[in-house]
Amino acid sequence: MSDTVAGLLAEIADLGRDPVRGGWSRPVLSDAELGLREWFVAHADKRGLDVHTDRNGVLWAWHAPEGRYDDAVVTGSHLDSVPGGGAYDGPLGVASALVAFDRLAAEGVGGRPRAIAVFPEEEGSRFGVACLGSRLLTGALAPERALGLRDPDGRTLAEVLTAAGGVPEHLGPDPEALGRMGVFVELHVEQGRGLVDLGRPVAIGSSILGHGRWRVRLEGAGNHAGTTVMADRRDPMVAAGALVVAVQRLARAVRGARATVGRLEPTPGGTNVIASRVDLWVDVRHEDDALTLALVEEIRAAAVLAAAEQGCTATLVEESFSTTVDFDADLRDELSVVLPGAPVLATGAGHDAGVLKEHVPSAMLFVRNPTGVSHAPDEAVEDDDAEAGAQALARVLRHLAGP
Ligand code: GLV
Ligand code: MN
Ligand code: MN
Ligand code: MN
Structure with missing residues (x-):
């Protein structure tokens, strides 16, 4: 197989393009995401890998010599x-995993079984909980809770899954699938400028900032925009505005903290309607989990205050929280031997590797991103760096596969 990472990514460049927002929108179980999964399956089939989807929708593509599905060297992403x-x-x-597997096949690398895993809903952008697939797989998230999660259109995961031909009852911890993994290495675009500043193409991951999502609900009184005098209003949108400003102020006061309001939903959402309710989501991150949770409590107090000033009420509920992750130190040291001189970098972004790390020695590789931008259309990777990343991944997998 002579695929390049850039060539593989070019094949999917039109899937999920978003003409309205710009960039790509590929929510889990959308036509775009299902199309991407088909693309991956076709490539895995072409390579003679044994493909199956597990009970939580994780796609697996196995190279299982002598029918061995254990102690595998696993790579992949979402x-x-x-x-x-x-x-x-x-x-x-995912594309780098395919190219790395091609290299190993061409070199006739044997040793341990190996697999590529593709995890669903890593971003949590449809159902609100990031790393949904790996959390279900590991038992970090109860299937009953997952099935009741709603997408922005109000449809539950159970409904969407059923409509897509899935079986909601199948969701849940999967010790068998998990037990087959001997080690996990996820390659990812760097979501910052660390490698640009260092002038290097590939880094080894050291840690992930603790992070979580909290939903704030502000409730007031819906009414007419023209007939309700200003003194008579209980407008939760005004409380929301004050809260957004407070979140920034509070986070700036905590060294190293990051807090973001990136999503806000007024109900009913009409130009000439005073909202009756506003939901907004706060994403809070810090390397010190206690400081993250303390900041959330300050945000809760600010929400109550901002609501009271408008005659509204506020509630704040946790939707997910992941503690700070330090990747396996021994594995990281091994990677440093395989990739001499590769810098070791922390990240503020969440990853399935962070969830799996509790169960399987896990590591990450980051590939230089010339813009440093991520979660936005300007995210970038040079073709040569993409290839360098795949080759670094191949070296790591070859080392882990053993003789
Ligand atoms: C996912 O990429 C996250 O860090 O939010
Ligand atoms: Mn992401
Ligand atoms: Mn992520
Ligand atoms: Mn990601």
Whole structure:
């Protein structure tokens, strides 16, 4: 097989393009994401890999010599995206896995079984909980909770899954699939400028900032925009505005903290309607989990205050929280031997490798992103760097596969 990473990504460049937001929108179980999964299956089939989908919708493509499906060297990433995202967050790791497997096949590398895994809903951009597939697989998320999660159109995961031909009852912890993994290495586009500043194409991951999502619901009184005098209003949108400003102020006061309101939904959402309710989501991150949770409590207090000032009420609920992850130190050291001189970098972005790390020694590789931008259309990777990343991944997999 003579595919290049850039060539593989070019094949899917039109899938899920978003003419309205710009970039790509590939929510899990959308036509675009299902198309991407088909594309991956076709490539895995072409390579003679044994492909199957597990009970949680994780796609697996196995090279299983002598029918061995154990202690495998696993790589992979995801194919879903945020709304209006870039082309590389997820697909780079999947395309690089295919190219790395080609290299190993060409070299006749034997040793341990190996597999590529594609995890669904890594971004949590449809059902709100990031790394949904790996959380279900590992038992970090109960299937009952997952099935009740709603997408922005109000449809539950159970409904969407059923409509797509899936079986909601199949979701749940999968010790068999998990137990087959001996080690996991996820390659990902860097979501910052660390490698640009260092002038290097590939880095080894050290850690992931603790991060979570909290939903704030502000409730007031819906009414007419023209007939309701200003003094008579209980407008949750005004409270939301004050809260967004407060989130920025509070986060800036905590060194190293990041807090974002990236999604806000007024109900009913009419230009000439005072909203009755506003939901907004706050994404909070810090390397110190206690500081993350303390900041969330300050945001809760700010929400209550901002609501009270408008005669509204506020509630804040946790939707997900992932503690800070340090990747397996021994594995990281091994990677440093295989990739001499590769810098070791932390990331503020969440990944399936961070969830799997609790169960399987896990590591990450990052590939230089010349813009440093991610979760936006300007995310970028040079073709040569993409190839360097895949070759670095191949070296790591070859080393881990053993003789
Ligand atoms: C996912 O990429 C996240 O870090 O939010
Ligand atoms: Mn990603
Ligand atoms: Mn992402
Ligand atoms: Mn991510």
